[in-house]
Amino acid sequence: MAEKILASEVSQIIFACEAGMGSSLMSVNSLKKMFKKANVTGVKVIHKPVREIPADALVVVVHKGLAKSARSKAPNAVIVAFNHFLKDPAFVKLVEAFVENGEIQGVG
Numbered sequence: 001m002a003e004k005i006l007a008s009e010v011s012q013i014i015f016a017c018e019a020g021m022g023s024s025l026m027s028v029n030s031l032k033k034m035f036k037k038a039n040v041t042g043v044k045v046i047h048k049p050v051r052e053i054p055a056d057a058l059v060v061v062v063h064k065g066l067a068k069s070a071r072s073k074a075p076n077a078v079i080v081a082f083n084h085f086l087k088d089p090a091f092v093k094l095v096e097a098f099v100e101n102g103e104i105q106g107v108g
Helices: 023-037 064-073 089-099
Strands: 004-006 012-017 044-049 059-063 078-082 103-105
Touching (some): 012 064, 023 044, 023 089, 059 064, 059 089, 064 078, 078 089, 078 103
Parallel strands (some): 012 059, 059 078
Antiparallel strands (some): 004 103
């Protein structure tokens, strides 16, 4: 179970949800816009249902209620859990990690 990873090691983020539609899709688009506004390139945000998270994922963004399921699908990934589908501080911290070439922190 990884608790952190250098942003420079990440080229893909899995944004996982329960069914693959609705509010999570709005969150994916919002996160993509945040990366674009911050001039962060070289990282893709991919939207998937939690049941389809690849086992080799490095970073998974998921609502806190699905964090345990995400961990079971990708046990070595850094799991970034959020509370609110829009404007959650976890999204800001994630983008800042790429801007500052810092660490992405997951939940323990």
